[in-house]
Amino acid sequence: MLSSTAWPASARDVDTTDIDRTAGRTGSAPQDRLAFARWLASTAPLLSAGSAGGAFAALAAVAARDVALARTVEPHLDALGILEQAGVPAPPGSTWGVFAAEAPGTVLTATPDPDAGPDAFRLAGTKPWCSLASSLSHALITAHVGDGRQLFAVDLDQDGVTVHDGAWVARGMPDVPSGPVDLDGVRATPVGAPGWYLTRPGFAWGGIGVAACWWGGAVGLARVLRRTAAAHPESELLQAALGATVLDLADAEDALATAAARIDTPLPVDSGPGDGDPRDGASDGSTDWRLIAQVTRSRVRRAVDAVLHGVVATIGPGPLTSDPAVAARVADLGLYVLQDHGERDLARVGRIVTERGGVAW
The missing domain is CATH 2.40.110.10 (Butyryl-CoA Dehydrogenase, subunit A, domain 2)
Known part of the structure; x- marks a missing residue:
């Protein structure tokens, strides 16, 4: 599933094929999905500095199979990671x-x-x-x-x-x-002191984890288009739509992989005692995680919107009215990406750059 060369090593340690296969055997009831969430928490890395690539890859693999399942799994894994950072144990078997x-x-x-x-x-x-x-x-x-x-x-x-x-x-x-x-x-x-949850780097990273789910959901939709294009090799319309989808998904993957690599970069050797806990990804204090997270999320949102529009416009109403899995994926993914606030989030990027910089130009 992973093709970007920007992914850090932690992403290569995750068996996305096994996650996809296991997710495919999960029922749609909430308790079935939560049982899968507990299983994934026992096999995939939680989000922290050094494991971001693996965490994002695991979430994307789940969403590629079932968007609603990813929507169930992501906050469970996020919560466990937060509790671990805060040094608070989670009760066994809890969701x-x-x-x-x-x-x-x-x-x-x-x-x-x-x-x-x-x-x-x-x-x-x-x-x-x-x-x-x-x-x-x-x-x-x-x-x-x-x-x-x-x-x-x-x-x-x-x-x-x-x-x-x-x-x-x-x-x-x-x-x-x-x-x-x-x-x-x-x-x-x-859990943590006042303000800790919202100001720690992990808050921004969690937002990127949600974007990994969006990308995975779009990958699953792209597979529908690929099967349709393969069945109709004479259709230039289908081949062109598939080509555009390949480019959009590659852009989104590169954004996620680059962010993961940035999170997984080790602390500088000369970090002093005031530089924070490595699990929080604190380096020299100059990394603007809020900007990185928002730019990543917005790039992924743009790509996913393009895939949603392109695939639906190309395959037509047939699968949306006769294939429950396709209809559910389109509806689920369309709602899920609305966790990004579109123009308001783009305005947030503009304000950050205006006030603090953060771009090479």
Whole structure:
């Protein structure tokens, strides 16, 4: 599946063929997909400096088989990586989500609960966009603490947690409900200091991991076009569309591979004691991970949009109305890439470059 020469060594250590094969045997029920997530967590590397290539390759391989499965797996692996960086153990057999979104009209606050212990908090309010909250055992959830935000580990199987799966009416990923969750005095344990989750390099890397899923999902769609083109070698339209798709996917892969190689680059030999934990990818402090992540995500989004449009326009309505797997992939991927905010994210790139630079020209 991997062809870019920019991939770091960690990517070559991942058996994407085995991941693809195993993912293909997974059922569509949430618990089936979460069982696969636990299996993958035991075989594929978690995202950190030195293993980013492997982590991204594994996610892409899952998405190439099943986009909704990748949408289930990615936050579980992300949560385990975050917990490992924070030095917080995950309960055996647990399944995790990461609920960090904000939305107008919804606020989640954290209040210390000294009666329960020095590190005990209670969460109250509503958290939007909580994928699979009714099926997970735990979640990492951001909440407001004073003027900042902090990350908390929450056992979802406790009184005070109310999941609103019925609010999810999407045609893409219909069995990965991502409705809001109300929390009423729910017990929570801090993971990292206030602000740590959002400011660490790993936050930006996680966003690139999502883009790896987009790319993998587009690879799966491209395979549909390749089979169609192979069945009709006389069609110049199909061959041209396949050629354009090859170029788009190569551009996206190069973006991901280059970012992975940047993350996996070891710390400088002369790094001093203030340079941070190698697992956080801290080098000399000059790396603008926010810019790297956003440029990578936007490049992948552009390529995936082009593949979606080109493949659907070329294969026509037939597969979309008669092949459940193709119809689901198109709907799932079209919704998934909307985690990128299009023009708003491009404006974010422009602001970063205007304020801090970051480009060679």
